Every structure is written in structure tokens, then in C-alpha cells.
Amino acid sequence: MNQRTLARTGVHVSPLCLGAMMFGAWGETDHDASIRIIHRALDAGINFIDTADVYSRGESETIVGKALAGGRRDNVVLATKFHGEMGDDPNEAGNSRRWIFREVEASLKRLNTDWIDLYQVHRWDPWTDHDETLGALSDLVTQGKVRSIGSSTYPAAQIVKAQWVARERGTQRFVCEQPPYSILARGVEADVLPTCQELGMGVIAWSPLAGGWLSGRWRKGAEDLTSRRSAMLPERYDLSIPANQAKLEAADALGQLADEAGMSLIDIALAFVINHPAVTAAIIGPRTMEQLESQLGAADVRLDDALLDRIDEIVAPGTNISPLDAGWTNPALAPEARRR
Numbered sequence: 001m002n003q004r005t006l007a008r009t010g011v012h013v014s015p016l017c018l019g020a021m022m023f024g025a026w027g028e029t030d031h032d033a034s035i036r037i038i039h040r041a042l043d044a045g046i047n048f049i050d051t052a053d054v055y056s057r058g059e060s061e062t063i064v065g066k067a068l069a070g071g072r073r074d075n076v077v078l079a080t081k082f083h084g085e086m087g088d089d090p091n092e093a094g095n096s097r098r099w100i101f102r103e104v105e106a107s108l109k110r111l112n113t114d115w116i117d118l119y120q121v122h123r124w125d126p127w128t129d130h131d132e133t134l135g136a137l138s139d140l141v142t143q144g145k146v147r148s149i150g151s152s153t154y155p156a157a158q159i160v161k162a163q164w165v166a167r168e169r170g171t172q173r174f175v176c177e178q179p180p181y182s183i184l185a186r187g188v189e190a191d192v193l194p195t196c197q198e199l200g201m202g203v204i205a206w207s208p209l210a211g212g213w214l215s216g217r218w219r220k221g222a223e224d225l226t227s228r229r230s231a232m233l234p235e236r237y238d239l240s241i242p243a244n245q246a247k248l249e250a251a252d253a254l255g256q257l258a259d260e261a262g263m264s265l266i267d268i269a270l271a272f273v274i275n276h277p278a279v280t281a282a283i284i285g286p287r288t289m290e291q292l293e294s295q296l297g298a299a300d301v302r303l304d305d306a307l308l309d310r311i312d313e314i315v316a317p318g319t320n321i322s323p324l325d326a327g328w329t330n331p332a333l334a335p336e337a338r339r340r
Contacts, residue, residue, distance in 0.1 A: 001045030007175040007202035015274045017048040019285035023063045024056030027287040038067035048077045054084030065112035083122035095125040097136035120150040124158045130165040138172040152178035153327040156191035176202035182210040185325035190318035193278040202280040205273050213251045214269035220252040243322035253314045270298035
């Protein structure tokens with residue numbers, strides 16, 4: 001599998017990144033089965049793994065740590081994230097120095113490693129100064145526990161602000177951003193992707209299959225329009241919601257386009273993401289070996305201009321069909337913030 005440079009770090013990664021969210025209680029509960037999937041991905045040429053502390057409350061990290069034991073760790077670019085709630089105490093979450101210093105030790109232990117290649121802030125926290133977060137992360141880089149740092153699902157304005165703070169304070173800067181990006185969620189094309197290009201940041205896209213909407217299963221007239229994720233997040237799949245009905249219409253049209261092109265919708269969806277000039281890698285999150293095998297071939301797929309034009313007709317560039325697909329909610333638009 002061809003590799004790409006992660007921003008300007010000099011580190012080479014595969015264009016498909018193995019996401020580990022579905023390993024553990026949220027997905028595949030059998031650790032041995034999850035480890036087999038991880039090993040198959042590595043054998044296929046993927047050298048990039050992304051997880052997070054919050055995935056199954058640390059179980060995903062534990063599984064990844066087991067899978068990389070026995071000499072595999074050195075050949076893997078390992079990324080994890082912090083921010084989400086890991087306990088009932090209000091300080092067991094967020095982007096504070098207090099929490100970062102505590103949680104990185106927990107992640108290192110679960111991952112069974114001495115260092116994290118890419119440590120990412122899982123979400124922007126409007127209650128924590130960038131200076132606080134970047135200062136703590138810079139200290140971890142100095143200590144050798146972290147190699148590089150990144151952000152995830154930051155709005156463009158905060159990506160720019162974090163870069164400005166890093167320059168002004170002389171701290172480590174985010175080398176990459178991890179936004180939601182798929183054919184059905186193209187909002188980041190309007191601002192986040194060009195911002196990352198302007199700043200020389202890498203982009204690691206999450207949910208390139210739009211939470212399963214682009215797996216090929218979600219077609220009009222299908223007998224079973226349910227999934228594990230639809231049970232966990234009904235508001236994202238309930239077809240009585242207009243935005244979700246619009247996503248079904250688009251997914252069906254894209255499925256017809258794939259049929260006409262003689263390709264799988266999975267290949268088209270993943271190739272669409274990884275061939276955007278701003279994108280370094282797309283995160284695939286298989287729960288089963290079958291799902292992994294269905295996605296590996298996309299690394300070699302290229303879409304011609306005619307096919308891309310047809311996709312643009314179905315979902316306009318720079319738009320999200322559902323506002324939930326933005327991945328974050330602007331606190332400035334919360335009811336309490338809009339009172340005049």
C-alpha cells in the first residue's frame with residue numbers, strides 16, 4: 001500500500017488508517033477476533049492505527065495494545081485521543097493540563113507502549129484556553145511520551161487560533177486535524193480542508209462511510225434498514241427525520257451511480273475522501289473481518305472527473321445533508337448564548 005507523509009512530520013502513513021472504535025464493548029467484544037482484524041490490516045499494508053481513551057472506556061486501547069505486542073509496535077504509527085468523559089468526576093474529561101497529564105499515563109498503560117506517535121484532542125473545549133492545552137501537550141513531547149499532537153473535529157476558526165497560540169507562546173503546534181468527511185458530509189470542504197492546506201496540516205478523515213450510510217446497505221426499498229449504530233444513535237438514522245430521509249435519497253442515488261460504474265459504493269466513498277488533495281488518510285472502522293476486506297481495495301481506486309461531477313450533482317460540494325454530521329455544536333448558538 002502506497003504511503004503518504006503526515007503533514008511535515010516526515011512520518012509516512014498509509015492512506016487507510018485503521019480506526020479501533022468498534023473493538024470492545026461498542027462493537028466486537030471478542031478480543032481475539034479484534035486482534036485478528038488488526039493483524040490482517042497490518043499484513044495488508046496499513047501502518048496507521050487510530051483509537052481513543054473513550055472508546056469502550058479504554059477497552060479499545062487495551063485491545064490495540066495486545067495486538068501490537070510481540071514486536072509489531074515499532075512498525076505502527078499509533079494515534080489516540082483524549083477529551084471525552086472517562087469517569088463520574090467532572091475533572092475526568094476535557095482539555096485541562098490536570099486531565100491531560102493524568103490520562104496520557106492511563107492510555108500509555110492500556111496501549112502497553114512507552115510513547116504515542118500522535119496524541120489528539122478529541123474535541124475543542126471552549127472552557128479551556130488553547131494555551132493550557134498546548135502547553136501541557138508540549139511538555140509531553142519534551143518528556144518523550146508523545147511524538148506529535150493533533151486536533152479532532154475543530155471548527156476552522158479554532159484550528160487557526162490554536163496555530164496562532166502555538167506561534168505566540170512557542171509551544172508545539174497541531175500537525176493535523178481529524179474532521180468528519182464523506183460524500184454525505186462535505187461541509188469541511190468549505191473551510192476546514194482549505195484551512196489545513198493553508199497551514200500545512202495533515203487531515204485524517206473520520207467516518208468516510210458516513211456511519212454506514214455509504215456501505216451499500218442503505219438503499220430505498222431495502223428490507224432491513226437497521227444496524228448496530230442505528231440502535232446506538234437513533235437520531236442519526238430515524239427515517240422520520242427529514243435530514244435522514246434526504247441522506248437515504250442521496251445514498252440510494254450514489255448506490256445507483258456505483259452500479260453504473262461497475263464499482264462498489266464502499267470503494268467510491270473511500271476513494272472520494274482519500275483522493276482529496278488535503279486528505280492524508282481516511283479512517284476505516286471495521287467491526288468484522290468481512291467489513292475490513294471490503295474496504296482494503298479502496299486504497300488503489302481513482303475516480304475520474306466525470307464520476308466526481310456526478311457525485312457533485314447528488315451532494316453539492318461544501319454541504320452537509322444533516323447538521324448532525326458536522327460533528328460539533330457551536331456553543332455560540334446555544335439558547336443561553338443567544339439571549340439578548
